[in-house]
Amino acid sequence: MDVQLYITGTPLGNLEDMTYRAVETLKTVDVILCEDTRTTRKLTNHFGIDTPLRAYHDFNKEESEDRIIEEMHEGRTFALVSDAGMPVVSDPGFELVARMQEEGLEYVVIPSGSAFTLALVASGIPSYEFTYFGFLPKTGSKRKKKLKEIMAHELTSVLYESPHKVKDTLGVIADIDGERMISISREITKKFEQHVRRPASEMLGLLDGEIPLKGEFVIVIEGAEPESVHFDIPAAEHVEALIKEGLTPKQAIKKVAEVRGLKKQDVYDEFHETKK
CATH class of the missing domain: 3.30.950.10 (Tetrapyrrole methylase, C-terminal domain)
Known part of the structure; x- marks a missing residue:
């Protein structure tokens, strides 16, 4: 199946960091999806790229997605860029990628640096x-x-x-x-x-x-x-932090009790009291 989306990295600041592959991709797709058309226009003007730009950002991504997917099924190709660096990282885009996976549509990533x-x-x-x-x-x-x-x-x-x-x-x-x-x-x-x-x-x-x-x-x-980890926060928050790092509640309670010199039952009680 043909590729419908090129997730294309752009320079962080120095335009000389733009890759040949990225330039050629932006020239050959049908539409460039970008956060700010004014910012991306500076990039495309610099490299003589006249591909149409379309805004795709946090405020319109949901309403834009259906239209983009429909056009992909019709054969149109897109590049997704951010204002600088790699798209999707701290920027919109993962939702579109997930939708493409569900729809069986193809995409590739063209790399650049991230800050x-x-x-x-x-x-x-x-x-x-x-x-x-x-x-x-x-x-x-x-x-x-x-x-x-x-x-x-x-x-x-x-x-x-x-x-x-x-x-x-x-x-x-x-x-x-x-x-x-x-x-x-x-x-x-x-x-x-x-x-x-x-x-x-x-x-x-x-x-x-x-x-x-x-x-x-x-x-x-x-x-x-x-x-010294987490000693400046309550034991219950310490447990929560360890759970976020991948431990189970039981493992986190045991570790907090060990490093703080507390009884496991006391840590258990404090943690579950915050959940009420």
């Missing part, structure tokens, strides 16, 4: 195992709760942050563990690309000085030491 992988490579922080958290929740209480979970995580953590929120985020991180090693990357692949690695409390003092508050930020956080 979080480049930042991880440049961080100098262990990268054998890591967890990508994407963007934090927007509201203050949910953001702080998520950061506490991330800071208690034993693996290296990677997340995205905007320039106007990065100081607040680093402040919460430093309050939780000012000695934790942090790497900040900004303007990746662009003229003023920057990577800085420091303890959290020291990093906070560099923001809006050595580290300008411009461009999108990627924060890489060193994993928590096993013996």
Whole structure:
């Protein structure tokens, strides 16, 4: 069966990172699906691509999906791009891929870099195992709760942050563990690309000085030491965090009791009390 969708990576910033295969694909498909037609038009103009653009983003993806699938069955071909980097990662698209799987339609992936992988490579922080958290929740209480979970995580953590929120985020991180090693990357692949690695409390003092508050930020956080994991949160939240990491409730309760020197029954009771 012919391919109906090409999930096409684009440059993060430097247009010279565009691959020959990506350029040829965007020239030959019938329609390019993109987050912002204005942003993608700059890319297509640079490479002399005159393929029609169609908006596909979080606000119209549901209503657009049926039409796209119908056109695919009629033989039209599409490329899916994001404003920068790989589509689908922290962007809409997985829903369309899932629908295509259900419909028996074919797709391929044309790769490019993602900001979080480049930042991880440049961080100098262990990268054998890591967890990508994407963007934090927007509201203050949910953001702080998520950061506490991330800071208690034993693996290296990677997340995205905007320039106007990065100081607040680093402040919460430093309050939780000012000695934790942090790497900040900004303007990746662009003229003023920057990577800085420091303890959290020291990093906070560099923001809006050595580290300008411009461009999108990627924060890489060193994993928590096993013996100190989750001690700044209640035992019930500690159990919840371990369950999210893949443990069963029974395993998580046993581990929390062991590392905190508590009775399993006490941890069990506290955990299940929060579920009522």
